[in-house]
Amino acid sequence: MATDTSAPPTRRTADDDLAAGLDALETPIAAPRSSVWRAAWRAVWPVLAALGALLVVWQVAYLLELKPPYALPSPADTWHTLLGTIQDGSAWRAVTLSVQRAAVGFSMSVVVGVAIGVALAASPLLRRAFGPIITGLQSLPSVAWVPAAIIWFQLTDATMYAVILLGAVPSIVNGLLAGTDQVPPLYLRVGRVLGATGWTRIRFVLLPAALPGFLGGLKQGWAFAWRSLMAAELIVQTGLGTGLGQILDLGRVTSDMSLVIASIGLIFLVGIVIELVVFAPLERHVLHSRGLTGQASAR
Amino acid sequence: MTTTVTAVDGQGSTAPAAVAARLTGVTHHFGEASRPPVLDRIDLTVAPGEFVCLLGASGCGKSTLLSLVAGLDQPVSGTVEVPGGRPALMFQEPALYPWLTAAGNVELALRLRGVARAERREEAQRLLTLVRLEGSGPKRVHELSGGMRQRVALARALAQEGDLLLMDEPFAALDAITRDVLHEELTRIWTETGRAVIFVTHNVREAVRLGQRVVLLSSRPGRVAREWSVDIPQPRRIDDPDVSRLSAEITEDLRQEIARHGH
Structure with missing residues (x-):
């Protein structure tokens, strides 16, 4: 049993100072962050330069008439078509409809994918059984599901969502499994010591620990959701509202190449904007809060 | 068990x-x-x-x-x-959870032991004070020194009822x-x-x-x-x-x- 009283108070204060000094010296000093604008500019200018070079190549190809003008319009013509769709509101309506569909479909995919991923992470037998199938599904182009989805759900929104789910869920499941595989075993041991079992273990230890690795899977899942939706919209023309894929196909039907290029540009742009506005900040937040930003931390 | x-x-x-x-x-x-x-x-x-x-x-x-x-x-x-x-078991590594703050790590141990939400915060603060980290509760793990991390781990261990x-x-x-x-x-x-x-x-x-x-x-x-x-x-x-x-x-x-x- 504890025998002695605590140390004499005089030595206590000296030790307090010592402890405080150690903590102060060893605590990481936050590196001075360079200006946000400068960092942004450093990232952006090479991209702008590359886009500019592509435009120059396009313009030269147009001037050389490598293809007749109806098949290869000039950048300026395409820009006018794009401006036209923006001014009459059709671009905005198509973008919002498509993004809304993709967002709903992606959200459903996250719910389903996390549920399946947790089940496979928790049960080695389930994982051995279904893991290879899910990995195989990941390499199956989701367009392949469109005919089946049309037969099951006819021309309804359910068709879109089915194709998105089939495209995105495998990536999300595999992303979650990759994330859980990377969890340091010590975290799991600590969880057991603290008494986390069953669902509490998953909820408080496994899922938060797997999050950094899982983010990659989420990003890939979004990319697959967006691609799947575009494939579905291209094929399913009637009965549903006009999304970006439908506008793209309208360009094909009317042999309006500038509309085709403008739609491709919009599809591309939406992908980049979602990445920049949703996933990049999310990733930065998660990594930064865990001290994983790559900036030198002490030790 | x-x-x-x-x-x-x-x-x-x-x-x-x-x-x-x-x-x-x-x-x-x-x-x-x-x-x-x-x-x-x-x-x-x-x-x-x-x-x-x-x-x-x-x-x-x-x-x-x-x-x-x-x-x-x-x-x-x-x-x-x-x-x-x-x-409670402490390792050579502090093995704190980096997605939680110092106080959050201690509170998790309390939560897994079934302590009500209202008491957790106060109890975690008491334990952090016991290991002389009363001001460091809101800090993230990576913001703490090695010795401070091990003290948080000690507070977390003390949060267990055994x-x-x-x-x-x-x-x-x-x-x-x-x-x-x-x-x-x-x-x-x-x-x-x-x-x-x-x-x-x-x-x-x-x-x-x-x-x-x-x-x-x-x-x-x-x-x-x-x-x-x-x-x-x-x-x-x-x-x-x-x-x-x-x-x-x-x-x-x-x-x-x-x-x-x-x-």
């Missing part, structure tokens, strides 16, 4: 509060039983509030022994009784002065909380500095080789002459124990 790590029959629980931990004939193997045992018929009793240091060279099964007491593994034979609830604290070389990765400060802290906290401690180390001076009893384990297989009770009054300093004298004696035994494996 709420009161004892290994179920024991009625005769083992005649005086439930009389021990913090009791190991009876504990033998453990890795893999099949044909392989030589890691731990061989270990008998060890830790009284409530007692501070026991387990000392041994590499391969003596010190960490395995702690895992058995913590209930992370089951012994091949023998019984492990821990009547006072799930013991009255036995298992420590697996918790200060081995720290520099000498930080370790010195933490020895002081641990002695103070042990005195204040009255928990029993099993402290595993390969550092003889550390064992003598901290423990009321030092148990030397032999290696391959791990057996209890010898025991010393340390009658030097606390607070001790690691450079006290009495600590040095006993350390020299124990070190001699440890050397002989290691030399046995050289031929």
